[in-house]
Amino acid sequence: MTETITRLFDTPALARQAAGELERAAVPREAISIIAPGPDLHGRDALLAALMRAGVDAQDAQPLAEAVHRGGAVIRVTVDQDRLGQACAALHSVPFIPLQPKRASYQIGGTSPAAEGATPPDEQAISHDRAR
Numbered sequence: 001m002t003e004t005i006t007r008l009f010d011t012p013a014l015a016r017q018a019a020g021e022l023e024r025a026a027v028p029r030e031a032i033s034i035i036a037p038g039p040d041l042h043g044r045d046a047l048l049a050a051l052m053r054a055g056v057d058a059q060d061a062q063p064l065a066e067a068v069h070r071g072g073a074v075i076r077v078t079v080d081q082d083r084l085g086q087a088c089a090a091l092h093s094v095p096f097i098p099l100q101p102k103r104a105s106y107q108i109g110g111t112s113p114a115a116e117g118a119t120p121p122d123e124q125a126i127s128h129d130r131a132r
Contacts, residue, residue, distance in 0.1 A: 004078045005087060006056060008067050008097040012036040015073035021090035027079055035064075036073035044069050060099060067097070 009015040015034045022032055035041070035050050047065040054076050056064060064074050079087045 001081045002078050003081060003084050004055065004076060005084075005091060006060065006064075006099075007075050007091050008064060008099055009073050009075065009094070010097060011071060012073040014094055014096075015075050018075055018091055018094040018096070021093050022075075022077055022087060025083075025086040025090040027077060027083065027087055027090070031078050033076045034073055035068060035076070037068060037071070063099060072097070 007018065009018060012034070015036060019029075019032050019034060023029060033054055035047070035054060037047070041047060041050055044065050047068045048061055051061040051064050051068075051074065052058065056074075056076070068074055075091070077087055077091070
């Protein structure tokens with residue numbers, strides 16, 4: 001049985017760093033996908049489509065596409081259940097962005113459809129976005 005993990009990073013460089021950590025944790029390179037803006041992947045619609053093709057559900061794809069459009073990057077990694085702990089540890093060794101505060105921030109800012117039961121971002125998330 002496999003598990004898929006999705007993480008959002010502030011920059012493509014941080015996502016590549018996390019991919020390197022995953023490889024050091026014996027995760028095969030072909031199990032790791034990075035979605036970042038590029039010549040073939042620019043604009044919110046193209047990013048949203050790429051995320052949906054990668055298996056990200058619609059509720060998460062919207063804020064992820066917005067974050068990538070603003071310069072972030074997403075990693076999707078599929079690992080066997082017995083490698084899940086090592087993969088999570090590798091991903092957590094690089095600073096990532098929790099999706100829920102980012103989703104709420106975009107909803108309040110009007111750049112993403114509101115989700116049922118969304119909670120407003122905390123002050124730390126708001127300060128982080130202002131610093132960008």
